[in-house]
Amino acid sequence: MKNFLCPLWLFIASALLPAPARAEKLHLPPEATQGLEKLYGGEPDAAIERFHQIQKHQPDHPLGYLLEANARWWKIYCEACELKWNTIDAWHRARQPDDDAYLRLADKAVQLAEARIEKDDLAEMHFYAGTGWLLRARLLGLRDDRRGTARAGVKARAHLRRALELDPGLADANTGLGLYNYYADTLSAMAKALRFFMGIPGGNKREGIRQLEIAMSKGELTAAEARFYLAKNLRNYDHQYERAAALLEPLVAKHPQNPIFLLILGDIQAKLNRREQAAKSFGAARKATVLDERCTARVQQVAQAALTALQAPRTSN
Numbered sequence: 515m516k517n518f519l520c521p522l523w524l525f526i527a528s529a530l531l532p533a534p535a536r537a538e539k540l541h542l543p544p545e546a547t548q549g550l551e552k553l554y555g556g557e558p559d560a561a562i563e564r565f566h567q568i569q570k571h572q573p574d575h576p577l578g579y580l581l582e583a584n585a586r587w588w589k590i591y592c593e594a595c596e597l598k599w600n601t602i603d604a605w606h607r608a609r610q611p612d613d614d615a616y617l618r619l620a621d622k623a624v625q626l627a628e629a630r631i632e633k634d635d636l637a638e639m640h641f642y643a644g645t646g647w648l649l650r651a652r653l654l655g656l657r658d659d660r661r662g663t664a665r666a667g668v669k670a671r672a673h674l675r676r677a678l679e680l681d682p683g684l685a686d687a688n689t690g691l692g693l694y695n696y697y698a699d700t701l702s703a704m705a706k707a708l709r710f711f712m713g714i715p716g717g718n719k720r721e722g723i724r725q726l727e728i729a730m731s732k733g734e735l736t737a738a739e740a741r742f743y744l745a746k747n748l749r750n751y752d753h754q755y756e757r758a759a760a761l762l763e764p765l766v767a768k769h770p771q772n773p774i775f776l777l778i779l780g781d782i783q784a785k786l787n788r789r790e791q792a793a794k795s796f797g798a799a800r801k802a803t804v805l806d807e808r809c810t811a812r813v814q815q816v817a818q819a820a821l822t823a824l825q826a827p828r829t830s831n
Contacts, residue, residue, distance in 0.1 A: 540686065540734050543568055549581060554738050554765070556772040556804040576623035576630075576642040576651060583619035583649050584739075590616065591758075592774055592809035594686075602781040603750065607682045608655045620649040637681035644673030648690045654667060657703045659793045667694055671715060685732035688725035688741045695722030700751050723733045730761075741765055746778060766795075773813040775804040777820070784824055 516605045549564030568578030594604035624646035628640040647670035652661040671694045678685040696715025729740035745761035748754040765774050766775045780795030784797070800817035804810055 523564065540577075540641070540684075542734060543571070546577065546581060546735070549585070550735070552737070553585050553588060554769045554775075555745050556769065556774075556802060558589050558806060558809075560802075561585045574626060576626040576639070576646065577625070578641060579623040580645055580649070583616055583646075586612070586616045586619070586776070587649060587652060589809055591808055592654070592806070595774070595777065595812055595816050597816055597823065601750070601821070602777050602816060602820060603746070604656060606658060609657055613653060613657075616629060616653060617650060621810060622765065624650075635676075635680065637677045637679075637684050637687070640673045640677035640680065641684060641687045643672045644677060644687065644690050646670075648693070649777045653662055668715065669698075670694065686734055686736045687729075689729040689733060689736040689743075692722045692725030692740065693743060694727060695719065695725065696751075697722075697745055701745075738765060740796045742775070742778075745782075749778075749785070750784055755782050755787075758782050759786065767813065770798070771802050771804070773799040773817075774810070776779055776802065777813065777816060780817075780820060784820070789824055792824055796824070 545564040545567045547654070548566075549561040551562065552558075553561035565578050565581040565585060568575075568581065570578075572578060590607065590610075591604045594607040595602060596605060598605050598808050611751060624643050627639045627643035627646065630636065631643065647666045649661045651666035657820060670690050674687045674694075675688045676689070677684055681687075693791060695717035696719050698715070699719040699722065700717075722743065726740045726744040730737050730744065733740060742762055745758040745765075748761070749758040759779065762775065762779045762782065766779050769775060776795050776799035780792045780799065783789075783795060784793035796817045800814050800821075802810075802813065804813075
């Protein structure tokens, strides 16, 4: 009798304990990884072809639409790049006709993911919904729509936090959360006051950096993005040029035809006064063969401006 009661008690006790979080995978089809290789290799249009295949085979799944929106984002970012304030980045972009297609893709992904969440509270779907809102925030931020950016960022944060509650091992959710934490803690005093009155949750830069480091080392879908944005943010806001260069160099080594990676690395090298290396990076960006004509034209323009600035004599302070 004693031997029977012991396993019975263990069964009852285990039933009363909270269920462990469900570890989930993102279930990426081959077209997703193939498309990402094309995208980070500097071929967004070829990547979009792969992502269209996902949409065709899984029309009610958010992944294909998210991936296409992200590929379109890199085209937008490239076309908006300029050398301004002695730094290469996409600083501002007025509203363009292409924006509507981009936003429709992000919105569709969010709608599909949130419809799935209503049926089953899955970490994967919260990640997709949060990423869709994050993609919307990126474009609105580039257009200086601060209220729209804040609203989309808060929506993204809520979904991504829930994703990690359900599955703490879902590393990709850390990319969006890391960016939110970093940016929210980097705002100017005036912007932070506005955030307080609007009821927007605050952030923690140190935690944001930690989350981006997790995503870039363990993420299935967003590892390259986490690495790129961490490097760029450390350059822009913390002036940690050595660390930023060390983060970006592996991306350039893996994707030497990506002109965006080359431009940003060259910019960081210039800030470190590594003129020869910077010139090599800018020259490689100018010669990079990508299939997007508008991106190619902008890269050549920015690379030439950067080379000209690099060759100008330095003035002593």
